[in-house]
Amino acid sequence: MPMPPSAPVRKSRTIAKIWPDLCTGCEACIAVAPHDTCIVKASDDVTLPTALVVCDVQIDVCTGCTLCLRICPWDAITMVPRPTA
Numbered sequence: 298m299p300m301p302p303s304a305p306v307r308k309s310r311t312i313a314k315i316w317p318d319l320c321t322g323c324e325a326c327i328a329v330a331p332h333d334t335c336i337v338k339a340s341d342d343v344t345l346p347t348a349l350v351v352c353d354v355q356i357d358v359c360t361g362c363t364l365c366l367r368i369c370p371w372d373a374i375t376m377v378p379r380p381t382a
């Protein structure tokens with residue numbers, strides 16, 4: 298029996314963007330993020346103090362929930378259009 302076509306994966310129109318010049322690396326956004334890997338440290342250099350490493354959004358994991366934007370104490374996050382490619 299042929300398999301039915303799978304439903305298209307729906308994605309939010311916007312995703313979070315962390316501006317590295319404003320991010321302090323405090324990790325408040327990671328603490329509230331609903332997905333394990335939607336926000337990651339921008340460097341895995343273990344010689345750097347973790348609190349000094351800015352965070353970055355994983356475009357393919359972000360669902361646009363805005364929780365990180367609302368918690369960021371430094372206004373380092375904005376919502377931007379999801380890249381189409």
Ligand code: SF4
Binds near residue numbers: 320368
């Ligand atoms: S909450 Fe804001 S300042 Fe803190 S790590 Fe996340 S983006 Fe950076």
Ligand code: SF4
Binds near residue numbers: 312329331355360362
């Ligand atoms: S908007 Fe939501 S899903 Fe996207 S990075 Fe922020 S907390 Fe994660």
